[in-house]
Structure formats: structure tokens, C-alpha cells
Amino acid sequence: MKNYKLNSENLSAISERISIPKYDRSKLKTGIVHVGIGGFHRAHEAFYTDQLLHNQNITDWGICGVALLDFDTKIYNTLKEQDGLYTLIIKELDGTHKKQVIGSIVEYLFAPEDPIKVIEKMASPEVKIITLTITEGGYNYNEATKDFDFNNSLIKHDLKNIFTPKTIFGYLTQALKLRKERGLKGCTIQSCDNIQGNGHMTKRMLLSYVKIAEPNLVKWIETNVSFPNAMVDRITPATSESDILMLKETSGVDDAWPVVCEPFRQWVIEDDFIEGRPAWETVGAQFVANVEPYEKMKLSLLNAGHSVLGILGALIGYSTIDEAVHNENIKTFLNNYMNIEVTPVLGDLEGINLSEYKTSLLERFGNMNIKDQIDRICSESSAKFPIFILPTVNSQLKKNGSIKMAAFMVAAWAIYSLGKDENGKVLNIKDALKLILDIKANAAKENPKAFLEIDSIFGNLIDATPFVDAYTSAYKNITTNGVEKCVIEMNNNLANNN
Template identity: 40%
Template structure:
């Protein structure tokens, strides 16, 4: 079967959407770091709609992989084209799928192979926005405080080697230094990662790194560049070989790396751009003055409950999110977690009905067509828990409120870190702090009681900060961890009801 390619677009089946603008005229106004599945199913699709609506061809995208060459190797023979498959279930429960070929990704650079090319692309006169979906661990920060870790080996390397950086802060700051020296316009640094106040967090990290390089550079960035906060939401499961085969068969050409997503999409962005922006409202984005209420809503309701479901589901041997949601006890727990413990910590928001929002989330999590793996959501827990669960815990403790269900979710993560589920299946702990967490667990294992074990483990400041010394938190987590170890997931859930 021939590959997906611009020459093949006219021959695609009529029901498959495709680019309707002259791709050869696109300029790379956006440089995107972390060109993975989420970016290609979210920001790139919104940008595609903006290109169709406006005809403004300054906003093509060059993607950057900070680690592996696999995305570049899959998409370069396709001239950057790939397929988005939106999947849900029909009324009879059967899966259905709508396909769109996306065209605004012009190229993918692989940073470890040619760091200079990445620096030059960000420092190119066409570049106006540097956007990011690099996951929480890509910020090289302390998850509990948001501060740049100057002791991180990658950060130390990048401060000393401006010509060959390895990390996001290194690439961004050294490229901005090139722009400053060349008299080019400043750019917008747009984080689309699941971090609280993601733009403000990125700003602090970039400025801290820049201060180590050159105080005048730091001041130039602080004065001229902007860091809008944003909230992104779409469930994007990992693409499988079966997905590739099925989608290629419908296209009639081979797409080496399509992406899968749910129909739902949300993107809220603060309208603070240093050198212009596309009209992303054409693709469903919403521009606001302050994104923080939307960020908190999404991090706590969507991501917090998703992580809780993933750890409990994975430990019960439930491989997909929809399978976990089919367990009445788990579904009831997630519903009650959102309704009784998370929602009361959220501010009133005009146009947001929290009961309707919760009901929509339960429906999204139950989508059987996505086959979203619990182990995919369970990755990088040390980076995710501080903003997904622990911030809610802090707010409820400060108000003197119960954290019963939140504590079970945290205990489920600790339980998951032992690396074997209740069926005896072994799973790898994929986390940037995996070695430190394993050592901490091993040390905690020598304690005489579950309470002492949890007290020692939650004393791990990079994740828990001062919360690890809060007796109410330690006692609640220890209680639920004991139940999980003695009775398993379903037994612990039964004890709560």
C-alpha cells in the first residue's frame, strides 16, 4: 500500500476531511516542543480549523521531539501529514470513527540529533509562538513548589553548553538569546501541559534559567515575551497497530502514525500574545483574561478523578478506563469523589454547571471506543499528584473537611508503586523519580506499622512538600493503604460505602 502523501490527498474517500489550503505556502509561525499524540490531536487540529477559516498561512507548525526520532521517522515520508480518528460509540454501543487528515505540521526536528537546528528554528524570523506539550516531567522543576531544579544534570549541562542544550529550558532560553542578539521580535511561550498556572510556572522556570545565563537576557524575556496560562482537554489514547491497520484501510493509503481522540475538545487560553496569534476560536478555543478557574476545574475534576480511576483500576487488573467504569463500585467512587470532595473546592464559574460537567465526565470516561489504557494515565505519578490531587487535599484540610476519598486515591498510587497488581501481573513504574520512589518505599518497608510506613513515605518533599507532615493526611492515607493491602481495591471500596 502506498504511503499517505500530499499527492494522495485527491484520491482519498470523499468522507475523509483533508487540508483545503495551499500547504506549500505555509510558513512556520509556530514551533511546538513535544510533538506527540496529544498535540497532534488537539492544538494542531484547532490550528487546522483556524487556517481553513482565515486563510492566514503564517501559522504552520514545525514540531520538535526532545527525545526520540520515531515521530519524525513516521511522518517525514508523509510530508508531515497524518490522520486524526475521532472515536465514540453509536446508540447501539458499536464503535464509530470519523477521519480527518491534518496538514499544518510542516516538519519534525529531533533535538538530540541536531540541537542547533532547533535553536535556529525558534530563532527564525517566522517564529512567533513556541508552544509545548512535554508532560509535567519536561519542566525539570520541583513538582511540590514549581521551582526550577538547578541541581538537575540536564539543567546544569544546558547552562554550561548553550550550543547543544538537552532540556526545554535550555532550548528556549538559548534560542531567545539568539533572537535578542539578532534584533528579532519576542515570542509567546505557550504551555499546554497539565500544570497549575502552566504559563506562570513556565515563566518562573525560564526566567530562573535565564538568570543563570545572563541577567540582561532575563530582563529582556521578562519585559518582552509573554507566557499565557491555558487549559487543554481531550482524551487521547495511545495509537495501536490495530488502529494503524484499520485507519490505513479506510484511507486506501498507509498512515504510519495516526492519532486517536474523543470528539470532545476544550481549550481555554489567556489572550496575551507577544507577536500575534491565529484565530483559534474557529477550532473551538476560548480566549479569556484569566484561565486559572478553568485550569483548576480541569486539573481537579478531569485529571484528578482520571488518576484516581487509573491507579485503582490498574491495581484491580482492569486494563482500560471504560472497563474500570463498568465496575459499579468504581463508578460510584469516582462520581462521589468529584461531587463530594472535589467540586466543593472549585469557585463558581459563569456558564459552568458542575453537576452537568460531572455527568459529562462520567460519560467520557465510559467511552468504550477509546480503549484508553489505565497504565498510560498511571505514568509519572510523582509529577501529576501534586496538582491533580494534593492541592485539593490541602484546600479541604484547611477548611476542616473530610479527605476520605482523596486519601484513597493517594493510597492507590502508593499501592501501585509496588509494581504488581492484584492478579499478580507485574507493571513497570514509569516515572522520572522512579529510583528515588523505589528507595523510599524500601526504607519505609522496615517500619513497624502502616502508619509509620506512610509517614516516612509521604515525607518525600519533592512530591508532598509540607503535606507529608500533616497528621490528618498521613492517618487517612495509612488507613486506606492498609485496606488496599488487606482487602484489595474492591474490598477497600466496599469498606468506604
Template identity: 50%
Template structure:
């Protein structure tokens, strides 16, 4: 950090004070350009240090992410590419830990069960919800779902981990966390609820009803174009920062997050950094769809 270019905005808060309040499953470029950046904005205001992010990787390729971020104390650069070629970089500090689930599933369940963890968020792509496009039903016959239903105490999928962590919290008398999907699909909270409740219904229908009654699954609308980072981006960032960054993120300046204000056990003050907290996200989704359709017709 001491060798960073003076033009790069670095975290000005004490990262040693950050504690985990959010466990995020599926730490890709979009999460790091979007949700993690909003949390970083809050921390720069002196807020939400108890809402630090612990990332969780489930796929074999996520081991590389774990290694890259751990070697950088979980810091990484976010570069905004403005029209006309101007670039603006900052260092994001809101992610303070990362666990690779296949190596230590107990540690993942431990942090998800901790009372300080009050949100489990997701960016697992549309396919990760295991919902049949034609029927809207959870695919109970899929390999991961069937395995987690047979042995729910040793989960392997994101929703299997959520179910087992919620079970442990219920049994220990710990309030449930909110499940907050941040994937770019309409009704993402509804999709997450369908996946979680359907997964647990395969092995424990009574617990499925408890989740349905006690766990919040807010819908949200997200927007920020975040292309895959290229070797050219990595070299450009190195020259701009004056240091090596093994896992930088490059994105557009525009960002939007419209989030339903339905949380089980509190939330960060997202509205302080531009998040639109609403009672129902559907009107915003319809407005966006109409604008997109109008622009396409204009072309």
C-alpha cells in the first residue's frame, strides 16, 4: 500500500476493526465491482465496519481467487473506465476474509452460523439457482441437490450450505440471517427463496416451513457492466497503481442498486451511499424493461 500511486484512492479506514457481517457466496468480478464497492463507500464514511464481507468459494476454480486475494490481504483495485478513455482506480477494502469451502467446510459453516453474520448474499449466476426455466420449479434431480438432501449436514452447494447454517442457527437459538441475492435476474430474491425452501423440503419439510416463515429474501435490481479482466487490463492497472494486483476489476462508471428493505436481522445503511431502498422492486424492473425496449425500437 505504501508504494501506491498518489492518484489511487486507498482505504482510509482501519481494516483491523472490520468484523464479518456478510458472507458472500460467488465472489466474482461483478460482486467486487458492485456490492463490495458500496460497502467500501460506507466504510470510508466511518460506517458499517461490522458489516465486513467474508467471501466463500465453492467451485474448484475459486481456489485461485482465494490464493490471489489472500496474498494481497484481500485488497484489490477497482478501475472505472470513463467515456473518452479516462480511467479512475481505487483500492477496495471491504472484503476482509475468503474461505474455499472444499478445503474447510467447517470454517464456512462456522462463519455462517456466527451471530455477527446477519446477511448471506449471492452472485451464483442464473444457472446456480437450479430452477427449471420452463416450469419455475427447483430441479430436485440435479446431482448437487440430491447429494445435499441425502447428507444435509455435509453440504456441497451454496443452497445446501445456507440450509445447514440456518438449521444450526435455529437449533442454537440464533436469529436467522437474510438471504440476499444480488444476481442480475428479475425476482432474484424469489428465486433464492424457491431454491432454499425446495432444497430443505427434500429432507425436512417442517424446517422448510420455518424458513419460509422466518427468513427474509429481498428482491433487488442491480446494474453495472463488468467485463472479464484481461491481461491487458492487469498490465494497465499495474502501471497506474505502481504495484502488482493479481485480481483487479474493471467496470463502467454507472452503477445502480435498487433493494427491497426486508431484512431478518438488520442491514448496513446502504441508502447513505446511493442504494435505493424500496418496498417493492417490481416497478423499477418494469421501468427498466420498458426503457430497454424503447431504446431497442429506436435502433
């Protein structure tokens, strides 16, 4: 089988092997700038938009993908060489693969190379929406102060070097300032990250920055920019070399960076777009008045569930999420955590069958074809725990409810942060706070409470005696007996009490 390099020139030949865009990409205008063109964006928003563009009458919603950070060089070069095209490989539960070329990204910019070009693109009159996948840590929120972190060295740089910013806040501020100065209309800034109230968070963090950087711009933003909340969901593991090879061998498509994902997808969006929006609802998105119940459910169950499986699985020595969930002891622990600690604090979820949702999560986690890497799930846990797990803890503490399993998870994370699994194998810890995590994790060997002193993560949780007691007990138990024995003991205690 002849191999074809994925690019516009070879699309016709590739179309004989796999599905390709049926629309004329040369006629598309860039209506959306998206910052953060990693795997999730390409499996989610870019996929929805690609499906929408197959309606030949729609030409206003092409995407300009922005690679914001220095280490995004590879994805930028890949998209540039492939004319913005990439292959989406959907891995079904039965082991079959659905492959299609996505064409909705029609422009691509590398911010470190030409920051002014990115600012100008964001300020372009044809751009109506700026969307973001900048990860939970990208919002520069300090859990202890509940506010914007002006101590961040990158923020200090942006305040002094307004035309060569390094953070999203520097770019957005200068782009919106240009729109105001040129008498242009505003736009919508839409977060696609796993943060409850992600639109509210985006607005609050941006305005915090603007009040210092460009105070005269605040009122204009409040009047001319909207920040809809959204809940996003599609498990998208990191692409492996075997995925690239499989695509080439089975389809003859030479794609340097395809995206793999599960079949499930969900996008629930608050309908608050100040200058128009794509009709994403025609391809499966939901537009609602209030996203909060969906967000809370997904963050507290799916994302927290991922962290449970990731941290516990990493300590035992697993490398993928499906391995962890197929350990019946860990699966039972996760099920107990979802039922006993999370469900009681979710409130009224009208129109949602919570029991079915939790069952579906366990099935999705167990998809052996996805092979979602535990490394990926555990990365940046310092940004994930305050969003996925600690809100459940705080809600339960207010009602004197159960926090033992969440405390066990924090203890397991503290031990994970020492950098080795229970077999002595070195763990690949990727975290912006890796240095402080290492210091506090080592201090916790003598005094377990030391780990809870990271107030940017835990806030004042160290003052909550019931949690500290449960955490300290769990830490000592895991250290003495190992994760799985502790999990079995907790499961048995719950079963006997019921």
C-alpha cells in the first residue's frame, strides 16, 4: 500500500482510504481563534466544527489554532506541514477504529515566534469567538487567596513587556485593547477547560489582570465581551507511536500527529455569545441556560474518577487507566467514592440519570482500546485536585459527611509525589509545582501534615481537624500496608457497615 503524507495536495488520494472534509476549505473565513491546539481541542471543538462545516452554506467558522507556549513547537510545525489537517481515530469499545481527516483548522500561529501576529488575529473583525484549552493551571488562580496570582513570574513579564506576552492574559488584553481603539465590536471568550464556572473564572481572572495592566479597558470588556460557561467531555489520551504506525499500515496515511479518542462526546454550553456563534447544536452540542449542574457532575465524577484511578494505579505500578479500573478492588473503591462522598453533594441534577452516568463512566474508563496513560492523568495534579476533589471535601465537611476516601486520595497523592511507585520504579511526575510538591512530600515522611501546608492547593484545609485526622491515618496506613491492602480494608468496612 502506497503511503500518502497528509496534506491538502494528497487529500483526493487519501479520500479513497478514509473519510476527508467534503467542504471547500479555501472558502472558509476564520471566525474562531483557539488557543491550545493539543489533542483535546482537536478531538472536541475542532471535531464539532468540522462536522458543522459539512453544511456547505457555512463559511464563517474556520478555526485559527494558536500554539501559545515554547514547547508547542512540535504541534505547530506538524499542523503547518499538514496544512492544518490531522486524522481523528475514534476507538470503539468493540476494538474497531473510525478514522476521519478533520479540516476545520485553516490557520495556525506560533505565539513565541510572532506575538504581534497573534494579537492582530485575535483583534481581527472577522473573529467572533476566542476559545481556550490552556489547562486548569493556565488560569493563574491561587487556591489560598482565591484570586489572581500576580507573583507568577510570567505575569510580571507580561505587565512589563506588553507586546511580547507569555500568558493568555497578556495576549487577550492587547487584542481587546486594539478592538476598542479601532472601534470594532467585542467578541466571546469561551473556555473549554475542566473548571467549574469556567466562563466566570475566565472573566474574573482576565479582569483582575486588566485592572492592573490596562485599567481603562475594564468597562469596555464588561460591556462588549461575553464569557459563556461550558462543560466539555471526551477522553483523549496522548497519541502514541503505535497509533501513528497503525494509521500508516492500515490506511496508508502518513500523519505525524493524529488524535485518538473515545466515541463518547459531550459539550454543554451556556448560550451567551455576544457576536453570534456556530450552530454547534446541529451536530450534537447542547445549549442551555445553566451549565453548572452538568459541570459539577462531570468534574466531581469523571475528572475526579480519573485522578482516583491515576494516583492509585500509579502507586501500584499500572501504566494505563483501563488497567486500574479492571482491578476490582480499585473499581469498588471508586464506585464507593462516587456514591458515598460525591453524589450526596451534587444537588438536583434535573434531566440526568445519575446512576446511568456513573455506570457509563466505569465502562468508559475500562475501554481497553483507549489505553489512556496514567502519566497523562496524573500530570498537573496540583491544578486538578483543587478543582476535581477538594470541592467535594469542603461540601462534605460543611454537612459533617464522609471525607475518608477523599482524604485517602490526598494521602496517596502525597506518597505519589515522592516519585516512586510501590515497586521502587521511578514515576514521571509532570507538575508546575513539582519542586514544592517534592519538598513537602519528603517532609511528610516525618510529619504527614506537611503536605497539606501547600496553601495554594489546599487553602485552609489544614485547619479542618476531621479531614487532617483521616488524611494522617490514611498516610500512615498506606505507608505501612500499601495501597491495595488499604483499599480492600476500606471496601470491606463499607460493605460490613451496610
